[in-house]
Amino acid sequence: MSTGLLAATLRHLTRNLPKLMPALSTSCLREVPSNVTPTFRQLSASSSEFTSGLVPQRSMSTEAPKQTVTIQFIDRDGDSFIVDAEIGQNLMKVAHQHDIDLEGACEGTLSCCTCHLVVHPDWFDKLGSTPCEDEEDMLDMAYGLTDTSRLGCQVIVTPQLDGLVVRIPPYEPQYT
Numbered sequence: 001m002s003t004g005l006l007a008a009t010l011r012h013l014t015r016n017l018p019k020l021m022p023a024l025s026t027s028c029l030r031e032v033p034s035n036v037t038p039t040f041r042q043l044s045a046s047s048s049e050f051t052s053g054l055v056p057q058r059s060m061s062t063e064a065p066k067q068t069v070t071i072q073f074i075d076r077d078g079d080s081f082i083v084d085a086e087i088g089q090n091l092m093k094v095a096h097q098h099d100i101d102l103e104g105a106c107e108g109t110l111s112c113c114t115c116h117l118v119v120h121p122d123w124f125d126k127l128g129s130t131p132c133e134d135e136e137d138m139l140d141m142a143y144g145l146t147d148t149s150r151l152g153c154q155v156i157v158t159p160q161l162d163g164l165v166v167r168i169p170p171y172e173p174q175y176t
Helices: 003-031 091-097 121-127 133-139
Strands: 068-074 080-086 116-119 149-151 164-167
Touching: 068 091, 080 091, 116 121, 121 164, 133 149
Parallel strands: 068 164
Antiparallel strands: 068 080, 116 149, 116 164
């Protein structure tokens, strides 16, 4: 639809909607199914989006229930937190969702090492992925690096990780 046609349609609706509102509110709304909530949006001539007035809002959800697995985080003090982790999330986001103290300064852009985790040796080979070169470069700057170290932002939760155990290494400044 061209911009000119859209603008003309919007002007037409803006002029005529007040005349249609009483008819809509008295005739149409009685026939709206119970699972539809009628709402009206006010139109203005300067608006870049518009609606015909009656907007059905259905409450049905087409999304499948979220699948989760159990992950155990061990914090710097040795306290254990067992949480439900949504399939497809990365471990850094899972930790943040459950208020576990794992930083993630770069917000998962693979430009820091503050979401460094140590994966329990029994689980490391089950991760299904190996660190890419960029992740290895970031891990080289991490304190407490081990053979099973990974960045939490790079480990994606899969059904195979149900029961995974990871430890947050103690923080020590690199430069004093």
